[in-house]
Amino acid sequence: MEFLNKMAGKEYIGFSNATFQSEKETGDRNFAIGYYLKEKKCFPSGADMIAALDFYFQLCSIEVTCESGSVMAATLANGGICPITGERVLTAEAVRNTLSLMHSCGMYDYSGQFAFHVGLPAKSGVSGAVLLVVPNVMGVMCWSPLVDRVGNSVRGIHFCQELVSLFNFHNYDNLHHFTKKLDPRRQPGDARNKSVVNLLFAAYSGDVSALRRFALSMMDMEQKDYDSRTALHVASSEGHVEVVRFLVEECKVNPFMKDRWDNSPLDNAVQFGHQEVVKILQEYQTSFVLVEPGSELEDLGKLETLESMV
Structure with missing residues (x-):
């Protein structure tokens, strides 16, 4: 039950004892198949055929809703990750x-x-x-x-x-x-352009909720516009402290990326006099570790980011 709860993302998983008792009383064919398999030595040495059938009948009596069942299906569709x-x-x-x-x-x-x-x-x-x-x-x-x-x-x-x-x-x-x-599954040609515009506009307007939605939908939070400016550049220029905190603490974006004028987010914060943002970025730069794309560390980092946001 604990395993199925994990598959269903903590959505409803129940057990019907009445169904379990009914399955045991009317499962003559299953018992017959079980004894036939036992005679043909299909069970591992020392296995209890009756206990295996009992467990099978219990599995047949687990209850789900459409919501919890869909999450279980999505876990299978997502390669085993809920x-x-x-x-x-x-x-x-x-x-x-x-x-x-x-x-x-x-x-x-x-x-x-x-x-x-x-x-x-x-x-x-x-x-x-x-x-x-x-x-x-x-x-x-x-x-x-x-x-x-x-x-x-x-x-x-x-x-x-x-x-x-x-x-x-x-x-x-x-x-x-x-x-x-x-x-x-196939995005139109301008989908990436819209994605960048939405991301940078949310950073410009200080909309942390929108940025959280983008991050949870696995959007690349380090996307750049045609000037090579990222969401962190924009938020630093505007002095949006909460946005900057979200991008560096939960999304773990790279603080050293440069725009076309060779400015980093820290340079923008200094230029526009946002001292609190400057302090956050300076502290973050000292602890930031660049992770190679596609590595196990990147996958682990994405998982930790998702868990912290959820």
Whole structure:
């Protein structure tokens, strides 16, 4: 339960004892399969088959909501890192194995057709729930209790089919030449320009809340405009103390970057006489350590930044 809580980002995870007792009383086929596997020596030496089945029935009795289920799906889509807490819950290998199983047999006897028509890893439940993962993009949990003869949600499957008919999410859709579908992963050409403008304008106006939203959405907080000025340059020039504190203490931006006139943020703060900002930047420069892009230290720093902001 603690593990699933981490996957769900502390959203609701419950347990239905009534479902557990019902599963045990009516699980004759599962017991039969268990004894057959035991006879064929499929269990490791010393394993307790009845205890394994008991644990399986408990897992079948865990309750989630659409909200908590969607976070679990998003954790799988995000390579095992919960997008709400920033905590690594699963290894990349475990995520790959889990998604492979979901893709091949997550939808009961309909799994082959689902893989053909939808082409995404999913897990169905006889309650009418469908947990869908779009790797590296998002996780979805939908619930509609009308199920078909194999136990899959009728409307849930229809939703998944409609989703991949509109968006370029099928595993075998061509990402470059399939022009009939939308692909939200591809940003328009001016997206970066808008990103820089929004970032620098928030720094100019002293809007820490907007900067926090940008940072949590994994925006590069060191982006430069055409004059090579960063958000820290702008905030230092305007004397926005809280913005400067946020950028250096929580975003850990580089304080030594120079604009086209060879000025650092500290130079701007000195030039415009913002003494408190000068003091903050001087203290920060003495402790700042430049981290190589793509290194483990950079990933760790991003995780610590997310945790501090959350």
